[in-house]
Amino acid sequence: MAAVMCRSRQCHPKSKAGEILNDLTETELKRILAQYPGLEYSFEGQDADMADSMSSLKISFVLAVLAIYALLAIPFQSYLMPLIVITTILLVLSAPFSGIY
Numbered sequence: 113m114a115a116v117m118c119r120s121r122q123c124h125p126k127s128k129a130g131e132i133l134n135d136l137t138e139t140e141l142k143r144i145l146a147q148y149p150g151l152e153y154s155f156e157g158q159d160a161d162m163a164d165s166m167s168s169l170k171i172s173f174v175l176a177v178l179a180i181y182a183l184l185a186i187p188f189q190s191y192l193m194p195l196i197v198i199t200t201i202l203l204v205l206s207a208p209f210s211g212i213y
Contacts, residue, residue, distance in 0.1 A: 133159075 133155070145151055154160075177198070184194035 141153060145153075181194045181198060184197055185191060188194060188197075
């Protein structure tokens with residue numbers, strides 16, 4: 113849970129890790145890399161774990177959609193009907209989320 117500092121009427125988080133990381137990458141790391149050619153850097157820890165999780169999540173999502181398509185193609189005995197069903201479900205689910213956000 114992020115810590116929040118409140119001053120006057122506005123509340124701001126104490127740490128904006130994403131903004132700090134982007135600023136560091138765009139300014140300081142470019143300067144250091146220009147000064148020391150051949151230097152390499154990487155971000156480890158929670159960011160690296162999250163990147164690994166997201167890449168495996170993308171692969172799993174694609175495999176799950178293909179499995180659902182194959183399972184729907186068997187009872188429908190058609191290649192087009194599962195596409196129609198999957199597209200319809202995605203469109204129906206996108207409406208509430210677009211209303212919320």
